[in-house]
Amino acid sequence: MENEQVLSSLLGEVKGAIIHGYADVKVKNIILDSRKVLPGSLFVALRGTQVDGHQFIHTAAELGATAILCEELPENVREDVTYVEVEDSAAAMGLIAAAFYGHPSKKVKLVGVTGTNGKTSVATFLFQLFRALGYRCGLLSTVQNQIEDEVIPSTHTTPDAVALNALLVQMAARKCSHVFMEVSSHSVAQHRITGLHFAGGIFTNITHDHLDFHKTFDNYIKAKKGFFDALPKSAFALINIDDRRGNVMVQNTKARIETYSLQTLATFKGKIISDTLAGMHMEINSQEVWFRVIGRFNAYNLLAVYGAAVLLGEKEEAVLTELSNLKSPPGRFEQFHSADHIVGIVDYAHTPDALENVLETITHLRQGNEQVITVVGCGGNRDAEKRPKMAEIACRYSNRVILTSDNPRFEDPMDILDQMRKGVPPLDYKKTTVIEDRHEAILKAGLEAAPGDIILIAGKGHENYQDVKGVKHHFDDKEVLMEVFAKRAGN
Structure with missing residues (x-):
């Protein structure tokens, strides 16, 4: 998209910026990677977790950058380049990107x-619901970014501020009236959403996760809360008040606070009447509805979606009618059935709380002597504290447990599995097996299951790869499960 802006016009909302050079230079694009700089670029020097962009300021200038956004001037400044010195490059970039693209x-x-959990389901349900209600919509999620029917693969829960605004420009150009977006704690802390104007924010819950990045649980909470702190007065803040930190999230928000709950009085109150593998019967604000999605965790998701839709001005009856037709997003409690009546469930659960939610749901859905076989692993180079907890939860709710590799990344898979194994209670040693190869682990679970048993394959959900030493190898839990079912059927 051809776009050219005067630098000074992009700095209107950036407080405390010091300009070294000419403020009226033209900016053709905003670049974070010095290797992609072209004549006319504004290069942003970001301090990342792995690399400091300030090391590449000279390279960017050599390649023709018109301007450099930085927190610290280089030793040798060039007269043909304008340097914009700011306190926080990431925060300034968010504001500049929004202005560059015309505040889409x-x-x-x-x-x-x-x-922590439910972001993908709630955002995807909202996208599906509003499309069913006749609107043109955009989706920004972990699974994928989507403009109407066009799927744009995603690499992060939230893209960087430049990519995000560019996507929003496309969505606005395609006449999308609504965009639903997962907002990760990383994106708040790293200012990827700075400069965006939200009509509303939804809080699902908060549990132990991402301490590899945030270091402390308090920092993690502050990052989530930062999203609500920044909401404008015109927005709504819809919170799950059954989560004890729900009210903490909105302590300092200017937005209108609304609530949803299964346990207490709230703006949007729900009650589960019955829950089976076939579907869930619920009461929402005194109206009874049957849903295709199942599980207590999905009851919360549905309440959040219903509440947000009503707060966006939709009629309650129309919302409930369309919600009753929705299916779970890919890899979220996704069910598969073998010819001999084994139920396979593929779920993205990769936190202790998410795994417990899924296994609790399976426990409630059991009707007889079905065995629950859980295949689970933990990702490498991520929060290691949750590894023994994940194994303990799997053992608590399952008849058999197979600990296996997830996305080991740059760690040794057996080191991860050894840490998981520390969470296995001594009484559960006999029912727990460690199989490093994920394909072999799923195969074992599928071939050893008896008719009627339930197999949970947790951790990867929608992902179709395994990340090993920086290389993504094709791997899809669902494909392996189908392979197992075919073997059982003798095909």
Whole structure:
């Protein structure tokens, strides 16, 4: 997209910026990777977790950058380059990117969803619901970014501020009226959403996760809360008040606070009447509805979606009618059935709380002597504290447990599995097996199951790869499960 802006016009909302050079230079694009700089680029020097962009300021200038955004001037400044010195490059970049692209988030109704678990489901359900209600919509999620029917693969829960605004421009150009977006704690802490205008924010829950990045649970909570702190007065803040930190999230928000709950009085109150593998019967604000999705965790998701839709001005009856037809997003409690009546469930559960939610749901759905076989692993180079907890939870709810590799990344898979094994209670040693190869682990679970048994394959969900030493190898839990079912059927 051809776009050219005067530098000074992009700095209107950036406080405390010091300009060294000419403020009226033209900016053709905003670049974070010095290797991609072209004549006319504004290069942003970001301090990342792995690399400091300030090391590449000279390279960017050599390649023709018109301007450099940085927190610290280089030793040798060039007269043909304008340097913009700011306190925080990432925060300034968010504001500059929004201005460069003409504030596209103000041209749509942008709703953000944050929390440890449920973000993808709530954002995807909202996208599906509003399309069913006749609107043109955009989706920004872990699974994929989507403009109407066009799927744009995603690499992070939330893209960087430049990519995000560029996507929102496309969505606005395609006449999308609503955009639903997962907002990760990383994206708040790293200012990827700075400069965006939200019509509403939703809080699902908060549990132990991402301490590899945030270091402390308090920092993690502050990052989530930062999203609500920044919401404008015109927005709504919809919170799950059954989570004890729900009210903490909105302590300092200017937005209108609304609530949802299964346990207490709330703006949007739900009650589960019955829950089976076939579907869930619920009461929402005194109206009874049958849903295709199942599980207590999905009851919360549905309440969040219903509440947000009503707060966006939709009629309650129309919302409930369309919600009753929705299916789970890929890899979220996704069910598969073998010819001999084994139930396979593929779920993205990769936190202790998410795994417990899924296994609790399976426990409630059991009707007889079905055995529950859980295949689970933990990702490498991520929060290691949750590894023994994940194994303990799997053992507590399952008849048999197979600990296996997930995305080991740059760690030794057996080191991860050894840490998981520390969480296995001594009484559960006999029912727990360690198989490093994930394909072999799923195969074992599938071939040893008896008719009627339930196999949970947790941790990867929608992902179709395994990340090993920086290389993504094709791997899909669902494909392996189908392979097992075919073997059982003798095909």
